[in-house]
Amino acid sequence: MTSQRKRENAGTRRAILANEIAQAIRLRMFRPGEWLRQIDLEERFQATRFDVRSALDELAVRKTIEHVPNRGYRVAEVDMKTYKEIQATRIVLEAAAAEGIAARIDAAAIARLTEVAAQFSAVVLTGSRTEQSEINRAFHQLLYSFCGNAVLEEMIWSLRDRERGTQMTVWSSHDALLRSDSEHYAMIEALKAGDARRLAGVIAEHIRTGGTRAPAGMERG
Template identity: 75%
Template sequence: MPSKRKTGKAATRRAALATEIAQAIRLRMFRPGEWLRQIDLEERFEATRFDVRSALDELAVRKTIEHVPNRGYRVAEIDYKTYEEIQAIRIILETAAAAGVVARIDDASIARLAELAVQFSAAVLTGSRMEQSEINRGFHQLMYSFCGNAVLEETIWGLRDRARGSRTTVWSSHEALLRSDEEHRQMVQALKLRDAGRLAALIATHVDKGGTSEPAAIALG
């Protein structure tokens, strides 16, 4: 019978692999509707067949991908109506997280968010979409890590990843990137002022941008 320590390590390894595959989907290395071949994933991520299968099962539960009986797994593909419904729920949950973030975040973490906002500004001017997406995600991950509710945090990221199944993007232009840049800076200022209402309003605006169909783009909020 495997020890609890070995079981825990295996679960951690599979969760990390699921996160890596989700990240690849987020960066459009795998497109909405694309089939995922397990053997290719084993080679790309240097993982065992069992771990890949377990990671895919976890992502299917999150609805980042879907399992089609007798065929395999493919990246979830959602229509625009579902995308809009996901965005509506994101606004409810992410604005609800604002009060907890303001109550718990420390000055050092606010300073780190300010640094990430500056990095995002630089990436808007000279970085790739991959760099922009990664810095943006790091900013929001750090901020929501202080919401005080692990289930809320997990649900927020589950919805954000599920939205990758849409071909809709909110960064459909350079102007959209500039708006996101300014909103990051305003969020940092709201946190410095400990203004939960202002932060919630900024988050709602940040999420609710009303994207356009643009399959080449990779970043969603």
């Protein structure tokens, strides 16, 4: 195996493991401020010491976690000021993605998006917070995959993951969950009409209303 191939394989393993750890953080398996023990991560994810360290370094660059010299790595803690700034930046970036999405998405992809929206509607009624969060993420992953700009897409998800460092939690009430559900369909209708401006407006409102949150453990509904 060539040295280039080895580097590519190492990069792939690092990215996959980093995404798995980030997902665990999103699902609150690790809480804001919690220290991440490398040996525990090796066992949990069946990974080598080198791959775990590489993945942690990548997550530190993304600001999902932070590296404290001579101490190790811990899940980033985001204060309210930074949280609001992340929300404002998300609105700028995700609304900017609307034009590319509207120009590139096709009828088959809109149909798939509608299917995922229907799955979310179902778990709104009977699903767990984990199911709701993961299907909501799948909806937006499919949506932003059509933005046509890999760097923009990477920045969007980096900010979304960094946002998990706050002590706030998604959907402060069942009404907020229902509103989020309705906004998914509003995005789909904008896409069917090919209306990028309307899509951008719905996305911005989706982020704003999603930002009406309560401290972790205090959700209603």
